Amino acid sequence: MMSCLAVRTCMNVIVGRRPNGSGGFVLDKFSLYYADNAAIPAEWGSTWELLQGYSFRTAALNGSLNREGLNGLRWGSVPTAVGTEFDAAVHGLVIDDASAYEDCAYVSAIGGESTAARVSRIDGMVAAMVAAYGGSHGLLALSYDPAEQAQGLTALESEWQLLKSHARNSCSLPPAAAVMDSPRISGPAQATVSSTRREGASSFTFLQSLSFSHFPSFTCLHSLCRCRWDDEVQQTTVYAKSLPSTWATSGGRVLYHGSAR
Amino acid sequence: MLGGDSLARQQADGSLVDIVLPPGLFPSVATEGTAVCRAAPAGATRSFGAFTEKTLRCNTAAKDAIDNVCGEGGFTQAWAAQSAAEAEQGMYTMTKIPAIILVKLMLGLPEEQEHVVRSLIGAYSICMDPDGKTAAELLLPPSLSSFATACCLGF
Numbered sequence: 479m480m481s482c483l484a485v486r487t488c489m490n491v492i493v494g495r496r497p498n499g500s501g502g503f504v505l506d507k508f509s510l511y512y513a514d515n516a517a518i519p520a521e522w523g524s525t526w527e528l529l530q531g532y533s534f535r536t537a538a539l540n541g542s543l544n545r546e547g548l549n550g551l552r553w554g555s556v557p558t559a560v561g562t563e564f565d566a567a568v569h570g571l572v573i574d575d576a577s578a579y580e581d582c583a584y585v586s587a588i589g590g591e592s593t594a595a596r597v598s599r600i601d602g603m604v605a606a607m608v609a610a611y612g613g614s615h616g617l618l619a620l621s622y623d624p625a626e627q628a629q630g631l632t633a634l635e636s637e638w639q640l641l642k643s644h645a646r647n648s649c650s651l652p653p654a655a656a657v658m659d660s661p662r663i664s665g666p667a668q669a670t671v672s673s674t675r676r677e678g679a680s681s682f683t684f685l686q687s688l689s690f691s692h693f694p695s696f697t698c699l700h701s702l703c704r705c706r707w708d709d710e711v712q713q714t715t716v717y718a719k720s721l722p723s724t725w726a727t728s729g730g731r732v733l734y735h736g737s738a739r
Numbered sequence: 740m741l742g743g744d745s746l747a748r749q750q751a752d753g754s755l756v757d758i759v760l761p762p763g764l765f766p767s768v769a770t771e772g773t774a775v776c777r778a779a780p781a782g783a784t785r786s787f788g789a790f791t792e793k794t795l796r797c798n799t800a801a802k803d804a805i806d807n808v809c810g811e812g813g814f815t816q817a818w819a820a821q822s823a824a825e826a827e828q829g830m831y832t833m834t835k836i837p838a839i840i841l842v843k844l845m846l847g848l849p850e851e852q853e854h855v856v857r858s859l860i861g862a863y864s865i866c867m868d869p870d871g872k873t874a875a876e877l878l879l880p881p882s883l884s885s886f887a888t889a890c891c892l893g894f
Contacts, residue, residue, distance in 0.1 A: 489862040490838050491790050495845050505845045507838070510787055510862065528788040535865075537838065580867050644788055 484514040488580045489531070493640060496623075504623040508641040509535045511577060511584040528645040529593060532600055533577075533584035538634045540619045545581060547617050548573060552583075556617050564610035569603035597642060604638050755779055755796075756858040764847040765804035774801035776844075778859045779832075786862070793861035795833045795840070802831045805840055814839055815867060836863045 493506035510531030512518060518526060539547035550556035551566065552573035558564055566573070570586040577584055585600055611617035612632055620627045621636040760774040768774045776797040785792045797805065802818065809816040817835035825831065841863060848856050 486866070488864065488866045489787060489792070490836070490841060490865045491787060491862045492841055492845060492860055493790075494860055495856060503846050505842055507841070509865075524784055525786050525788070531787065535838075580865070644790075 484576065485516065486576055486580070487512040487515055487526075487531075488533070488582060490535075491528075491641075493644065498624050500624070504625075506640055508637040508644075509533050509582060511580065511582050513572070513574075513576065513584060513586075517587070528641055529596055530587055531584075532638070532641060533582045534634055534637060535582045538619055538632070538637065539617055545578075548578060548581065548583065551611075551617070552578060556611060558610035559613060559616070562606075562610040564606050569599060569606065571603055597645075600638065600642075604634055607634060608632055756855050758795075758844060758848070758855055758858070760801050760804050760844070761847045761849075764843040765801075765808055767807040768800065768804045774798065774804045776801045776805075778861060781864065790860070790862040793859075793863055795836055795863075796825075797831050797833070799829050799831070805833075808839065808843070809837055812837075812839060816840070834864065835866055838865065 487510070489510040491508050491510060493508070495503040495505050498504045510526075510528065511533035512526065512531050536544045536548050539551075547556070551571075554564075554566070566583075570588065571583055572586050573583045585596075585603065588596075591599075608618065612630075618632040618634050621631045621633050623631075623636060626636050755777040758776045758778065759772055760768055760776065762768040762771050762774075765774060774797075776795045778793045779796045781792045781794040783792075795805075805816060808814070814837035815835065816833065816837055819832040819834050821831060841859065844859060845856060
């Protein structure tokens with residue numbers, strides 16, 4: 479008679495938005511699912527681990543509110559691309575009654591599994607799903623980011639990359655007060671560019687990642703920092719929304735190597 | 740409703756920012772500026788990585804507009820029972836927030852309201868049936884219905 483005793487948690491995480499290059503914005507979001515709150519390790523306290531909550535919802539699948547796709551995935555009835563196969567159990571992908579009710583799939587926890595191993599397992603699952611269910615007529619929806627769409631990236635890959643980047647990022651999002659007065663840091667850095675937008679003499683560059691030579695343990699992600707190129711002084715300033723106070727300077731500028739323009 | 744400098748001051752103070760629902764994206768909003776929500780920390784202060792658990796607290800016009808969007812699109816939203824204080828203020832708190840609402844706000848707010856957009860950054864519950872009614876009716880014996888009430892609330 480009883481089948482839903484576990485108290486579960488399912489979340490949409492809103493990370494931010496970026497210009498899409500044509501006057502609009504691209505939303506950065508990912509989903510989380512924790513099948514049983516009682517199984518959350520006490521040492522997490524009030525800060526739950528992102529990686530353990532990895533999940534994807536029906537929005538990663540083609541169609542609107544695509545529960546059929548999720549069910550097909552659950553029962554292994556979705557046709558795979560020629561020469562490929564996908565066995566959810568191999569990767570620990572779970573779609574049970576409760577998660578199906580929540581329109582989502584999640585990756586089971588394995589006791590004693592290291593973070594690196596879990597990342598590798600999910601990497602493998604995403605790659606296998608893209609191989610089996612990707613393509614223009616496949617089960618997987620393309621990314622909602624036009625630039626990623628053009629590369630053929632799926633929403634599944636896009637959300638996983640976003641979650642992964644935040645799971646690895648040790649920075650905290652700033653409280654509202656900190657956003658108002660973003661600290662800046664200086665030094666050579668390497669940037670991976672996501673998109674750029676030009677306004678008059680300035681072009682705004684949005685980054686996938688930014689790492690500083692002088693701060694090797696710190697990687698600034700696109701949701702946490704902004705980059706502004708100024709043609710007049712031929713310089714780029716990075717505005718980091720949140721940095722440990724010991725790294726903040728009073729108005730320093732960042733010059734980075736790379737092709738951010 | 741706040742605007743301009745006073746809004747910025749509020750944000751710097753750590754208080755909540757008014758999110759005015761854009762009428763173009765919430766068609767039932769008759770008069771611009773009347774439908775207002777705020778992204779507020781949800782209940783217990785839990786976070787997911789760096790993302791604080793939040794919810795939307797909305798006035799009556801915003802609640803109606805959100806209900807309208809969800810009703811037309813077939814999305815399931817849920818609101819908590821109003822507390823006495825909320826009833827007095829005419830405010831409602833969401834307990835299940837369909838992604839479409841967050842998407843509309845994140846993509847629809849104009850560039851000059853970037854501080855408002857930033858106030859939306861966080862983790863929002865999308866748990867189906869947060870009050871557990873369906874689960875209680877279908878799956879649970881009466882003695883366990885209070886357990887089902889906690890289902891999906893994350894406690």
